[in-house]
Structure formats: C-alpha cells, structure tokens
Amino acid sequence: MKQEFLLPDLGEGLTEAEIVQWLVAEGDTVTLNQTLAEVETAKAIVELPSPHAGVIASLHAAAGDVVAVGAPLVGFEIEGAEPTTPVPSATAVEEGSGPNLVGYGAAPSSGRPRRRARRAAAGTTTVVAADADVRVAAPHDAIDVQPSPPVRGERPRSTPPVRAYAKGLGVDLALVAAELGDRVITRSDVDAYRERLTQRAAGTAAAPGPATAVQTSEPVRRRTEAGERATTRIPIRGVRKHTAEAMVQSAFTAPHVTTFHTVDVTATSELIASLRATAAPDSPRIGVLTVVAKAVCLALAHFPGLNARWDGEAGEIVQQHFVDLGIAAATDRGLIVPVIRDAERLTLGELAAAVAELTRTARSGKTPPADLLGGTFSLTNIGVFGIDAGTPILPPGQTGILALGAVRRMPWEHRGEIALRDVMTLSLSFDHRIVDGAEGAQFLKAVADVLQEPGRAMLLA
Structure with a gap:
C-alpha cells in the first residue's frame, strides 16, 4: 500500500x-x-x-x-x-512512538542505495559560471555545457562544509567525483572543477536560442557607453533569510542603546598565556572569548536586568536566573547564534570546550535547531575580523549583547606612565525598555574590571 x-x-x-x-x-x-x-x-x-x-x-x-x-x-x-x-x-x-525525525539524528544505515541522476526539464541548459549556477531556458538545439550526470552509486565522499560550499557554487559533487575517482573531495577540487566548467561555458556563450529566464548569483553584465556594468542577484533563503527577518524584528521592537568601554586587558592576556603554557596537549584552548564569557556570567548575577526578557502580553519583565549564553558564529551560510546552556555553571576550561564544540558544529552546518533557541544573553567576537567596536543588534527576545573588539598592543597610561599595553574595546547593546543607561554602564564596567584584573572575579563569584 x-x-x-x-x-x-x-x-x-x-x-x-x-x-x-x-x-x-x-x-x-x-x-x-x-x-x-x-x-x-x-x-x-x-x-x-x-x-x-x-x-x-x-x-x-x-x-x-x-x-x-x-x-x-x-x-x-x-x-x-x-x-x-x-x-x-x-x-x-x-515519546518514543515514531522514527527519528529531523534534528534528532538517524540510526546508522548498513549501506546507501544507488541513486539515479536527476533529469533537467526538457529544453533547459545548465551552465555553472564562475560563482554561480546559471539556468537559462533555451530551445532544444541549445548546447548543454555541463556534462550529464552519470548514474550514481555511492554518495560522493566529502565533508559537510565542502558539500555546502559546492552547493553554494552550483557544483554537483557527483560530477566532480566522476572526474576524480574514489577519493574524498576537497574545496580545491570543487574550485578546480568550477574553473574547468567556466572555461567550457565561455566557449559556448554564443549558443543559439533566445534566453527567456535567468536565475543566477553570477553578475549579469550589460554594455553601456560608460563601459561594462554588472549586477548580482542572490536568492534570499535559509539562514540569511531567517537572520534578516529576526534582525528587522529586533531592531524595530526593542529600543537599542549601545555603550562602549575601552579597557587594558594585559593581565588577561598574561593569564591566557600562562594557562596555555601549563595546559595538557589535549586541553581545550582558552582564549579571550572564553574569559569574557566567564566575566559576563559572573556580572549577570549582579545585574539581572541584562539577563531578562520583555513579556509584553503579560505586562512583565522576566528575570532569568540562569545564563544560556549565545555565541555569534559567522558561517558560509550566514550568521547563527548557537547557545551554551547553563553557562554560569561551567568552569573556564568547560566554557572553552563548549565554545570549541559550538564553533565546529556551526561551521559544519550541523547545529541542531534547538541549540539556536532560548539564549538569554549573547557575545559576538568582531575582533577576529580586526574590528575595534560596533553596534550589535540584539537577538530577538534578549536584552543584552556584548561585542568584543580586537586586542591591540598600543601606548596606554599604566601606573602613571605611558607603556605598551594590550587594549580592547567592549561594545554593549541593550534593550532600553528593561535596562537604563546606569545599569548598562555598571554591567559593562564590571565585565571590564575582570578583564583588567582577573583576580576581581573572586569578588563577583
């Protein structure tokens, strides 16, 4: 049946x-x-x-x-x-009454079935260009630049990031595997295949038949008296679509305020260097993000407004006495903010391990949807891009987000003299419905004090 x-x-x-x-x-x-x-x-x-x-x-x-x-x-x-x-x-x-569905993992399979090649619609030519998958409806006598996929057996061997990378470029990994043979496909293999395909496409640019539709992320070019001009159309979907909707909702729902504080973090840098020097080879790597995460968890216990949410329907501010810490992660698919649950209970080493695992999972595109929900406060490390400060937008439902700027070695006043010190700017955005300027400034100062003098963590614990 x-x-x-x-x-x-x-x-x-x-x-x-x-x-x-x-x-x-x-x-x-x-x-x-x-x-x-x-x-x-x-x-x-x-x-x-x-x-x-x-x-x-x-x-x-x-x-x-x-x-x-x-x-x-x-x-x-x-x-x-x-x-x-x-x-x-x-x-x-x-409840245990059905199969494992999306987000809950699947039982291992003893083998994969043979898969047949997908058929393109009649009269369609597929051209994979330099950075795009260009589909142009054309008459039946148009030249098909991309070779027809062979009948497929096993799934092409590659990692999730490579599969996502190839998908973004419009490259069929089955075709790459057909050229390379039975080995793991890498990003460089995808790039090389795309380059070969682009060269083939260039040789058939004058194929007969008027184009009636174009869907592409490759620049569409036209000649004008001023020279060549180009536009690019990129489909809005997936993570980027969700992020855009969430950011618009947040920006036009919560009144944002951003405050900045530049702090001498030399003592934190020295602490990190000392911990790394004495750590076991297989220990999680502790960095400035880990230390800031710990400082934030300690400070939130004293400034609960930053760890609250606005319940407009009930007419209440809900203070949360636990920290589900969001960590913004930039991936090939867009920005996501996975959450470390009960972060306030974790040691510095446990936080480092959690951040490392979160990053690996996010980059592979395998973060479970449940791990992207329910954060109470978030961190974003813009310093990894060489940026000093910014005005981060709150994730929907959260009251605070802290951006970490780049740690820079620069002249700074220290004990009455000018010395070279490690300096970093912290940027705190918060919901002004819940937190006033004084509380936001005091929270930011408490975090900065721990980074300036890590021993102060004992006073907040």
Whole structure:
C-alpha cells in the first residue's frame, strides 16, 4: 500500500526547508530511519531519516526546491500496510512512538542505495559560471555545457562544509567525483572543477536560442557607453533569510542603546598565556572569548536586568536566573547564534570546550535547531575580523549583547606612565525598555574590571 511522508514540523517555528540533496531515488528499497535526504532549514543543515521501511514510490521535490512544512515529500510503497498519512511531528519522537525525525539524528544505515541522476526539464541548459549556477531556458538545439550526470552509486565522499560550499557554487559533487575517482573531495577540487566548467561555458556563450529566464548569483553584465556594468542577484533563503527577518524584528521592537568601554586587558592576556603554557596537549584552548564569557556570567548575577526578557502580553519583565549564553558564529551560510546552556555553571576550561564544540558544529552546518533557541544573553567576537567596536543588534527576545573588539598592543597610561599595553574595546547593546543607561554602564564596567584584573572575579563569584 502507498503511504505519503510529509515534511516534518520541527517544532521550532520553521515553516519550510530546502532540499540540499537526495540520498535515495524512486525504486530504491529503504529501511526505517535510513537517511533519505539532507535538508536546509533557516537554521541548519540536517539529515531527514525515513519514517518507514519500504520502496520509494515517488519524490515530490527536487534538489534545490523549497518545501513547506506539511507538504508531501516522499511516497512509499509498503507491503501489507494500510494507506495512511503520517503526522510528521517531533513530539512523537520524544515519546518514543515514531522514527527519528529531523534534528534528532538517524540510526546508522548498513549501506546507501544507488541513486539515479536527476533529469533537467526538457529544453533547459545548465551552465555553472564562475560563482554561480546559471539556468537559462533555451530551445532544444541549445548546447548543454555541463556534462550529464552519470548514474550514481555511492554518495560522493566529502565533508559537510565542502558539500555546502559546492552547493553554494552550483557544483554537483557527483560530477566532480566522476572526474576524480574514489577519493574524498576537497574545496580545491570543487574550485578546480568550477574553473574547468567556466572555461567550457565561455566557449559556448554564443549558443543559439533566445534566453527567456535567468536565475543566477553570477553578475549579469550589460554594455553601456560608460563601459561594462554588472549586477548580482542572490536568492534570499535559509539562514540569511531567517537572520534578516529576526534582525528587522529586533531592531524595530526593542529600543537599542549601545555603550562602549575601552579597557587594558594585559593581565588577561598574561593569564591566557600562562594557562596555555601549563595546559595538557589535549586541553581545550582558552582564549579571550572564553574569559569574557566567564566575566559576563559572573556580572549577570549582579545585574539581572541584562539577563531578562520583555513579556509584553503579560505586562512583565522576566528575570532569568540562569545564563544560556549565545555565541555569534559567522558561517558560509550566514550568521547563527548557537547557545551554551547553563553557562554560569561551567568552569573556564568547560566554557572553552563548549565554545570549541559550538564553533565546529556551526561551521559544519550541523547545529541542531534547538541549540539556536532560548539564549538569554549573547557575545559576538568582531575582533577576529580586526574590528575595534560596533553596534550589535540584539537577538530577538534578549536584552543584552556584548561585542568584543580586537586586542591591540598600543601606548596606554599604566601606573602613571605611558607603556605598551594590550587594549580592547567592549561594545554593549541593550534593550532600553528593561535596562537604563546606569545599569548598562555598571554591567559593562564590571565585565571590564575582570578583564583588567582577573583576580576581581573572586569578588563577583
């Protein structure tokens, strides 16, 4: 009997997901919890496990399609089963009554099925240009620059960041694997393949047939009397779309105030150097972000307004006596802010380990959606880009976010004399509905005092 599998409701307020790649094809036999596809939500790339054991009867979307939550995704032929429409809810997983769905991990599969190549629509030419996937509808006699994908067997061997990188460039890893053979595909392999494809495309730029539609992230060029001018169109989707919506909501909901403080952090630099010199080889690396995170957790206990949220419906300010610390992470897919739960309970070493793990997961695109929710205060380290200060926007629902500037060696007054010192600027943005200027300044000063004299942490603990 046939059963339809709908795109699951992740329970995180997400309404759609993009199909990154299918790992099965119509006619394949799959087992329960075998991974069907990788899907990209507004927050993460996750694996979609099968809710049934049976045969894939139909795939209702192609790679690159954006599918609404609750829309049909896969049709199954299940021997002896009554035709039903499953309810794709994460709640069922938590209760143990269903398969592992998105965000909850999938049981390991004994092997991957063979996958058939996706067919392009009739009369469509696909050209992968320098930085883009350019699809131009053209007559049937147009030249197809990108070679037809071979019939696929095993999934191309690569890491999640490389798959995301290739996807962003419009490069099909199956085609790269067909040229390279059976080995792990790297970013340089993707770049080299894209360059070869670009050269092929340049040789067929005059292919017959008028273009009727263009969807591209490659600059569209036109000649004018002033010379060549260009524009670039980039689809707004995934993390960037979610981040944009969240930032607009925050900026026009909470009245932002930003205050700055430049502090001598030489003692913190010396502390970090000392800890690294005596640490075991496999110990997590402690850096300035870790020390600031610890200082923030200590200071929030004394300034609860910065760790509160505005409940307009109830007419209340809710102070939270725990710290779920958000750490802004720049990824290839955009900015995300994963959360370290109960950060105030962690030692300096445990915070360092948590930050390292959070960063690795974010860069791989595998941060679970649940880990991006519920932060109470956030940090953003703009210093890694060589920036001294900024005016960070609050993550929705939070009252404070602290930006760390670059640590610079510069002349500074020290004990009545001018000396070379390590100096850093802290930028604190806060919700002026909850925190007034005095409290914001006092909190920032408390954090700065710990960085200036790490021994002061004992006074705040």
